[in-house]
Each structure stands twice: as C-alpha cells, then as structure tokens.
Amino acid sequence: GENVEQHPSTLSVQEGDSAVIKCTYSDSASNYFPWYKQELGKRPQLIIDIRSNVGEKKDQRIAVTLNKTAKHFSLHITETQPEDSAVYFCAVKINSGGYQKVTFGTGTKLQVIP
Amino acid sequence: EPEVTQTPSHQVTQMGQEVILRCVPISNHLYFYWYRQILGQKVEFLVSFYNNEISEKSEIFDDQFSVERPDGSNFTLKIRSTKLEDSAMYFCASSTLETQYFGPGTRLLVL
Numbered sequence: 001g002e003n004v005e006q007h008p009s010t011l012s013v014q015e016g017d018s019a020v021i022k023c024t025y026s027d028s029a030s031n032y033f034p035w036y037k038q039e040l041g042k043r044p045q046l047i048i049d050i051r052s053n054v055g056e057k058k059d060q061r062i063a064v065t066l067n068k069t070a071k072h073f074s075l076h077i078t079e080t081q082p083e084d085s086a087v088y089f090c091a092v093k094i095n096s097g098g099y100q101k102v103t104f105g106t107g108t109k110l111q112v113i114p
Numbered sequence: 115e116p117e118v119t120q121t122p123s124h125q126v127t128q129m130g131q132e133v134i135l136r137c138v139p140i141s142n143h144l145y146f147y148w149y150r151q152i153l154g155q156k157v158e159f160l161v162s163f164y165n166n167e168i169s170e171k172s173e174i175f176d177d178q179f180s181v182e183r184p185d186g187s188n189f190t191l192k193i194r195s196t197k198l199e200d201s202a203m204y205f206c207a208s209s210t211l212e213t214q215y216f217g218p219g220t221r222l223l224v225l
Binding site: 036038100103104107 | 170214217218
C-alpha cells in the first residue's frame with residue numbers, strides 16, 4: 001500500500017519567516033496531492049492542492065511543489081503569521097474512477113512565534 | 115457555502131455496544147469517506163463509498179465496521195461492538211472527484 005512520510009514532525013519559526021514541510025510517497029499511481037491545516041479540535045481544512053501534471057502551484061503566501069520523479073512534494077508558507085500555527089497534513093490520493101483511497105502523512109505541528 | 119455535517123458531535127458508549135455515526139455529505143458530491151483520528155495522531159483512512167458500494171477500505175475497517183447510505187442524503191458508519199481502542203474522532207468527508215471536504219467530526223469515547 002501507499003506509504004507517506006512527512007517531515008519535520010514539529011517546526012518553530014519566527015513570525016515573518018518561511019516554513020517548509022516535506023512529504024514523500026511510494027505509489028507512482030498517486031495523482032492528487034492536497035495539504036490540510038488542522039487547528040486543535042477542528043476538522044482538517046484544505047489549504048492548497050496540486051495535481052500530478054503540475055509542478056508548482058501558488059496561492060498568496062502558500063505554495064506547493066511536486067517532483068513526481070522523486071515522489072516528493074513540499075508545502076511552503078512565506079511571511080508566516082501567528083494564525084498559521086496549527087498541524088499541517090499532507091495527503092496522497094489516487095483518483096481513478098470509483099477507486100478512491102487517500103493516505104495522510106503523520107502531520108507537522110507548526111508554531112509561529114510572534 | 116454547503117458543508118458536510120455530522121451527528122452527534124460527541125458520543126460516549128460502553129465497550130461492546132453498537133454505535134452509529136451519521137453524516138450528511140454535500141448534496142452534489144459522489145464520493146463519501148470515513149476517517150478516524152486518535153488524539154494527537156494522524157488522520158487514518160477507513161473507507162470510501164461510491165455508487166452505493168464500498169470502493170476501497172483500509173485494514174482498520176474490519177468486520178466490526180459497516181457503512182450505509184440509507185437514503186439520498188445520509189451516510190452512516192456503524193461499529194457493531196465497540197472496543198476501547200475505537201475511541202477517536204471520526205470524520206466524514208465527501209468529494210466530487212478530487213477535493214474532499216470534511217465534516218466537523220464525532221468524538222467517540224468508549225468506556
């Protein structure tokens with residue numbers, strides 16, 4: 001089955017600095033890569049996603065890069081703010097008609113220090 | 115904006131009892147999912163459901179678990195005989211093809 005590794009498990013940055021979280025996966029059939037932000041006691045919220053035919057995607061302060069050959073993708077948050085503090089999960093999905101399986105990474109607890 | 119809803123928000127049950135967790139997916143979505151998250155751990159896939167049948171399930175989703183879409187709006191997860199280790203947050207999600215939207219979760223505590 002799919003194996004998703006996520007690093008680091010915790011990350012502390014000063015407000016205004018950048019944060020980078022990395023994930024690797026094993027199944028080359030995976031073709032959709034979302035990132036979720038989860039605040040304490042809340043549901044995972046999609047913050048950005050990328051499809052396998054795209055190498056990079058940006059949305060304001062958040063960007064995701066994908067290297068399909070190496071089977072890794074990264075989340076980049078620039079100009080971090082205290083409200084970015086949360087747990088971030090990467091996920092890997094195979095979209096193939098009725099076949100829908102999602103594997104989550106182990107999560108990164110991001111702390112932005114004011 | 116439409117949202118996935120779940121009931122109840124909290125459920126306390128005795129070991130060995132049956133529980134049913136309920137979800138109302140977003141109305142035009144075709145794919146439905148259940149996940150669980152043990153406190154402080156990652157989100158774990160349980161099952162996906164499409165076209166009125168299970169399309170994929172994980173090794174966690176054993177014979178104690180079942181899912182059903184009893185009508186056009188509800189999607190349920192049943193745990194037949196709960197164990198202590200079933201204590202977790204259970205999230206329902208729905209999607210068109212790709213983007214999943216999560217419900218607020220049901221916190222299940224098995225005593």
